[in-house]
Amino acid sequence: MSAPPRRVRLRPWLLAQVSSCRFSGLQWLDPELRLFRVPWKHATRHSPPEQEDTIFKAWALETGKYQEGLDEPDPAKWKANLRCALNKSREFQLKYDGTKETPVQPYKIYEVCEHSAGADFVDEDEEEMPNMMELSLNPRISDPPSFGPVVPMSSDLQDRGGLCNGLQDLNPPPAPMMEASSMGQNHQTCKYDLLSSVPLTDLDLKVQYRGRTAASLLVSNPQGCRLYAGHLEPSPDQVELFGPVTLQQVQFPGTSEIQNQKQKFYTDALLDVMDRGLILELWEQDLYAVRLCQCKVFWSGSSASMTSCKA
Structure with missing residues (x-):
């Protein structure tokens, strides 16, 4: 030890x-x-x-x-x-x-x-260690199936505008924004679409660089997915670093389409810390995000209160 x-x-x-x-x-x-x-x-x-x-x-x-x-x-x-x-x-x-x-x-x-x-x-205290945040679709709090205890959300956002302003005020520019939504009957549009249906099995992902969609896909793996940048693939003996091998592997798109060179530089710098990635996992009616690296996670949805979690 x-x-x-x-x-x-x-x-x-x-x-x-x-x-x-x-x-x-x-x-x-x-x-x-x-x-x-x-x-x-x-x-x-x-x-x-x-x-x-x-x-x-x-x-x-x-x-x-x-x-x-x-x-x-x-x-x-x-x-x-x-x-x-x-x-x-x-x-x-x-x-x-x-x-x-x-x-x-x-x-x-x-x-x-x-x-x-x-x-x-x-x-x-700031080392890049996995932390768990629950993105709940209802007031009930349940334990995740794996990855240890839930870490409470850190601060409240009063409305969706607060979330948007927080993202725009970051300097350097914000990390790639991901929209996650559950595919079901009740459809609601918000900054990050988080939709509820029974059963919850699919995630509709969108990756945005400075507000422009760079990629979108549907994840149907019931185990969830790992979003990452770079070339580090998971292996059975490195679950602690990269998560379970059963996750669908979703690689962030490159930045070659970004015309603004300053924006491209900052986006590349942010992607550089995403080599281990972020895990999204559905469990019953809850969506869990597991940080494997130094990244920030924001969320919004139909819950009574809206909060943000960040590393």
Whole structure:
């Protein structure tokens, strides 16, 4: 079992690793020491031992997330942890993501930003851990069939306008918006269509980038679905990371159709944290969302009160 996680300043630790030349491919790209390259090869739990000595493993060791000789090596989780820390940090900015190129370029380029006012500590309370939110279609609260206890909704929205305003005021622009609706007799239109029928078996999904529909499909899998970006597929031995293999796998569409380059940059950055994804699961008359990564979930429906949950 791993030791208790430690609070670690990411910036000084990571810059020291880049300057040490210890890890192959981790290097400065300019004499001013502002841009650096991070090798970003695809990692699995069964990666060869020679591929495990990476900056990702070093970060897991430094933060106490992994103890050599005690914990099972998990390169995919190590990489997810460092990626999460980089994305949350205000002292680093992703400038180039080669993993989204065709063919794939297995590295990313980051820029060191000016010092921010707050300390860049890793906050264990904000680690990217699965959280459960119930999107209820009736006042009754029931236990989900799996994935642990329900986490209460965090804040109330007074009306649908509040939800819309909250989405528009996000800076950078909001995460991909998903409309989920149950296919049945009672049809009601709202920002995220959430419709009730008996039995509830289908989900009508729409993916929108800045209000424009990028994809739509019907999910009929009674087990639910996993929405994700990237190329990480589930496997029976990685249920903790990617959910059950019985889920329908729904990949977010690319951003090549986005004309505004600034919007495209921000959307790509948001999709970059969706590699593990979000699970949508129907149980009786309740819709559950299970976050496997650092994403935000908003909902609206015919319930008496309307709330939002966010990571």
